[in-house]
Amino acid sequence: MTVGPLIVLAFAALTLGVVVGRRWPRLWLALTLTGAGAAIVASLAVLFGAVDWEWRGAFRLGGEALHLRLDGLSAIFLALVGVLGAAGAVYAREYWSDAHYPASAPRGRAWWSALLLSMMLVLTLSNGLHFLIAWESFAIAAFFLITLDRGQRAVRSAGWLYLAASHAGTLALFAFFALLAARTGSWDLGPMRDQAALQPLLWLALFGFGVKAGLFPLHVWLPSAHANAPSHVSAIMSGAAIKMGVYGIMRFSGWLPAPAAAGWVVTGLGAASALLGIAFAFAQGDLKRLLAYCSVENVGIIMVGVGGALLARADGDAAWGRLLLAGALLHVWNHGLFKGLLFLGAGSVLHATGTRQMSRLGGLWRKLPWTAGMFAIGTLAVAGLPPLNGFVSEWMVYLGLFDAVTSRGASAWAAIFAALMLGTAGALALASFVKAGATVFLGAARGKRAAEAHESGRTMVGSMLVLAALCVMLGLAPTLVWPALARGVAAWQPAWPVAPVPQSLQAIGGAQLTLAVLLVAAGLFAWRRLRGGVARRAMTWDCGYAAPTARMQYTSASFAGIVGGWFRWILRPELALRRPRGLLPLRAFRLERFPETVLDVVIAPVGGLIMQTASGARRLQHGSLQAYILYVVAGLVALGALVLTAGVR
Amino acid sequence: MMIVVSFLARLAWWLLLAPLLPGIINKVKAWVAGRRGPPVLQLYYDLARLWQKQVVMSTLASPAFIVGPAVAWVAVLGATTMVPLGPAGATLSFRGDVVLMLYLLALARFATTWAAMETGSAFEGMGAAREVSYAVLAEAAMIAAMLTLAVQTGSVSLATMLAPSVGTSAVLLAAGLFTVLLVENCRVPFDDPATHLELTMIHEVMVLDHSGPPLAVILHGASLKLLLFAVLLTQSVLPMGTYSPAVAAAVLVAGVLAVTVGVGAVESLMARFAFRRVPLLLTTSVLLCVFALLVAWQGAA
């Protein structure tokens, strides 16, 4: 099966999907699954084969010839896009069905295909001008998907924020590609490591792609956009769309020479992103906002891997860099899978109860057993716990950092800092997801909506099941994907050729498999021994409480109270408090809101200042004809004076 | 054949010796208080008694309530397979196993807190919140401690990492790791295992609603974790590699005994810290481990 026809099939199926999406849902689903499947097979063929795919066409678009390329690095991202695109399309059949959303569901299908198509084009196009065209269409498709539910104010403002941030990044990318074309003489993209003049351009690329990736402090659009979008859109945004930004950083840090400070900056930003992202996540009371901030943390972990690889490259191509980059690439996949799973689970909860506020849910495991089980698997994966896939990629990154420290090179201090930040972030991630899972699914229902929930249908549960199965598979058999990761690493840095599976990875794979078997055995043994009438059911004892109510349970805010206090300096919560007064208080409430700090403290004041200056300058426009003529005369006089004085000199 | 025998011997050592430690701690506390105290083998009797009791489950709890303790126990046991027992070595050893050990302990913590939240009670939620919050700083301290050992020995595998040189960094590391032992095993000054008031509980409160065999599994798992940390602490501080096998074994046992008596002494002589002062103590342990790292870096340079 050659790659070329598969790519053509994928593009054709998705383009046709854009056209038929509005009217014929079943045909659209078939086309989308075909397109996604073709993309997955093509990328697997490149990853497990030995040859990259490249194609130059005669057709010219905007004066530039078409140039497509699929090598180890882009194939990894292409496979992820395919998997999430297919899962989301199946999920949307029931979640955003024509029955419930007659106006927006047809639009949603068309834009979904457009999104997948533009993401695939971004990954395969190898020409600067075409890359920008595909990038812009990807941003616009994502905008229309985020604002599918246009009637709600929060959704609209989230969409505008996303669009503004996306274009800020795209502006930097315009500058980047234009300067690149000017300095190399052509718009064509390829390895350009020997041209030292291109070094400063990497900072532009880092900014432009960093905005899309959601790197702290460029992540301001991420929480509101991912929280307010429909859940299948959030899944593909968090899983695949922000990985386009990661792809851009990886691609161009590999092809271009890097400035000396780039490795330090990327590692530092990644470590800070990891810790601050998960600190924000822990404090949130909105389930999808928590998941969105967690994406910021995971992008931080990936950037630590990329930064470490840059440091290793500068340090004479040290071997630990390969491990760090492989860990980053595996985390791209792992995060896409488990974050997609978690968002689809959150969508299931939202579909059943109508609310995202965790403190209004609870006890949903009885009504939504499948969702609860899938969400629990996603929780284990995101906390990076064995035996699932999240642990394997984090383990690789940790091992790379430990190796960097023991090598005692110049970059060991960056590795020490990153390792400490990652360790703290990992423990915070565990805490956040115990909070999320327990507050939503365990205990007693905290409100009527939670008490009257119902399980989602087969398509929704089925798509979650596929993602969960992939998480488990990648966790139990990590050695299977090592050749793919090695191909990606070799595409980034040819000096690190494809190596055989390291022995430590084989050991991890064996250990995870053994652990999974033991855990399942222990769980089954425990459950079977105590099933039936052997275990007596009684009210929660709780040290003797006679009449507990659902509202006595720990809420999400109380769970996060201790750590929220430690991070108050950056979380800056807004608190509205009315304490109970008197003997029989009627009303009391405590409302805590965690705004996006970087947006409110840094960007909004700057925006306000710009608006103020602009309004001040606007006073020049008052519509008086005489004044305008005066401006013209004054300008002419000034110009004349300038010419005369310049001529005299 | 020898591999199977040595594997079983190590497993027996871990499983059978672990319940002795809480007994020794309680004996030390009793002795300091002028009492005779419960017998040193009390936990063994307790485990046998609990195994025969019936389980009472909360009406709100899902099957994960029963499975949680089993998962936690398997995870801690898995972590012990990678910690070397002095001259006897470890069952499983490969590059990077130290990270697997740390994350298996995290899996145990996840399972315990998940099972605690199952009951839908405020007490257990409080304990779970405290447990996961303190673990954040304890994890940072553990990573710093492991980095110190890695810098000293140049290796990333527990079997070869735990052979440090004696010096200032050993003292700092001992202090830091001892504090981490106290917080991870919920001992004074972070938690008081003797009382059952909501003001003082972290671990005790999380297991309030467990009963029968699951409770036995939880108690055994907790003692196993204490033994793991004691063994880790002893080998991080004393240079086991320089002794002959017999001497090293004796030093290991003596070290574990010393750590246990130390925990008992700390519990008898200190009161539990007010909750607002706990972050200060945790930050101190992180800084102790970070400074141990700095001293080790200087020393090996």
Next chain:
Amino acid sequence: MRDLNLLIGLAMGLNLVALGSSRLPSIIRATALQGVLLGIMPLLLEHDIGWQVVAVAVATAIGKGVVIPGLLQRAMRAAHIEREIEPFIGFVPSLLLGAGGTIAALAVARSLPLLPEHAKSLLVPGALASMLTGFVLLIGRVKAISQVCGYLIFENGIYLFGLLLIGSTPLLVEAGVLLDLTVGIFVIGIIVDRIQRAFDSLDTRKLTVLRE
């Protein structure tokens, strides 16, 4: 050299203890212990130990370790306070500042052009770290006694710098520093007494009343 570094290391540890304590007796004891350690350091640095050096070292140790802490404890008992109330810089942030400052002092000292015999010792980093700790205590604490201890730790830092010159002007350094310290303590002792009498409290924020 190793013993000297061990003593300076202990002194740097006492800095952090003083930063983290909220109880005044602990801060006073940490400062006293640090003073004693610094007092006996000339005995390790001097090449020929005559009776003058021993006398000055003993006097410094007694002065910094017994006399001055005694005065501070008397003031503490007279004012009936035992605890530092909520300071301007919280305990955990000041501990982190002190630790960060110690690490920064080590890094800065590495990049300074020191003499070879001083480059291997911790004198310069210890001095910088103690000065920073003293500043944090002076700025961040509310009770006057904590601020006095901060001043003492700051003086210890300057003393450590002075020890760098011990090869060339040995006895002069110790004597000069001791005199400086005595004058400073007398002045502060008198002021603390006056504050206590005027305001019946050692909360230095009340001093702002004096501006009218």
